[in-house]
Amino acid sequence: MKMTITAALACSTAMFGAAAAAQTMTVGITQNNVGVDSYQTTYERAFIAAAEANPDVNAIVLDAGGDVARQLAQMEDLIQQQVDAIIIWPTNGEAVIPAVRRAHNAGIPVVVTNSNIAEQGFDFIRSFSGPDNVTQGSRSAEIMCERFTALGIQDEAxxxxxxxxxxxxxxxxxxxxxxxxxxxxxxxxxxxxxQPGDWNREKSQQVMEAFLIKYDDIDGVYSGDDNMGIGALNAARAAGREGIVFVGATNFAVGYDAMAEGDYWGSIYQSPVDDAEAALQTAIDILNGEDVPFLNYFDTPKITQTNMDEYTKPVF
Structure with missing residues (x-):
């Protein structure tokens, strides 16, 4: 999929128009897999909206569809087009490094969004924009432990x-x-x-079904995002297994609803709109010569049944 968004400045004279055009930044983005879940779909919409709202930005928006080879080809295409900056949401943190290195060698600054590349590629990127995923996992563990402690099963769960x-x-x-x-x-x-659920609800439901058959005693389930967590919850509901504490990361609307219903305990609040807007702004700041942190994290707080009223229901 390829989508080009051009924001043109209104010009009163030909000379002014030429000056404005010279300031236009061409930013290319290659995304991981837009159709795989609502987070990535919402991210793309937000990115396009942010680019359209900025008259100085011409954005080339690409989707790798979860295919590493396609993403590598898209990176090469953006390099050949001599874009001013590239944003990449990696399909695989190691496999994309050669393409990122080629962009770096071509003098094109690279911003990694949402999910970082492997550390050996850090020399070839200008910044990572997104959540601190290690902290998210840590906070999810804390949420689960706090719940087990409240239930009095922290020594046996x-x-x-x-x-x-x-x-x-x-x-x-x-x-x-x-x-x-x-x-x-x-x-x-x-x-x-x-076991991996591949960010897929149906796959995660199957994984949980296998867990329920294999283990008679399961007190808690941690899923890498709420989409997978709801798949696991659906499996437990179908099997009539009650009393399991479900904790995820990246609070989806379905996770928020399940928390409101009392079936899903907690997650980590993360906005794909913030994610997309932060990535584009990071690229713009770099092109404007501003200092940008190498790890440009935005906060992702804990959300549980006890404090969910403080947060707006996710739109994805």
Whole structure:
């Protein structure tokens, strides 16, 4: 998919028009997989809206459809077009590094959005714009431990985990944060098994169905996002397994609704609109010569049934 958005300045004279055109920045973005979930769909809409609202930006919006080879080809296409900056939402944090390096060598600043590339590629990017996924995983572990403690099962609870897509940096980091933090806050809780749900609700439901058959005693489920968490919740409902504490990350509308219904305990609040707007603004700031942090995080607070009224229901 390719979509080009051009924002043109109204010009009173030919000379003014030429000057305005010279200031226009061409920013290309290659996204991970727009159709895979509502977060990425909302992100794309927000990015396009932000680009259209800025008269100094010409945006080339691409979607890799979850295909590494397609994303590499899109990166090469943007390099050949000599865009001013490239934003990449990596399909795979390691596989995209050669393409990012080529952009860097061509003098094109690269901003990584939402999910970072592997550390060995850090020399080739100007900034990462997005959530701190390790912190998200850590906060999810804290939410779960706090709930177990309130229920009095912190010394015996058993947890299963549904992670995101293997090789995807966000999935790796959220799992790392959870795995490292849970034994620190609840040392007697047992993490029984982790399986990938690939950010897909149906796949996650199947993973949870297998967990429910394999384990008679499951007290908690941690999922790398609420889309997968609702898949797991649906499996538990169908099996008649009650009393399980469900905690996710990236609070989707379906997760918010399930929290309101009392079936889903907590998550991490993250806005795809903030994510998209921050990525574009980071690229613009770099092109304007401003100092930008290498790790340009935006905050993602805890949200549970106890404080959800403080947050607006997600639009995705």
């Amino acid at each position: 058993r947890v299963v985990q549904i992670s995101g897509q293997p090789g995807y940096t966000t999935a790796i980091e959220r799992q790392q944060g959870f795995d490292d933090r849970l034994p620190e806050v609840c040392p007697n809780v047992t993490l029984v098994e982790t």
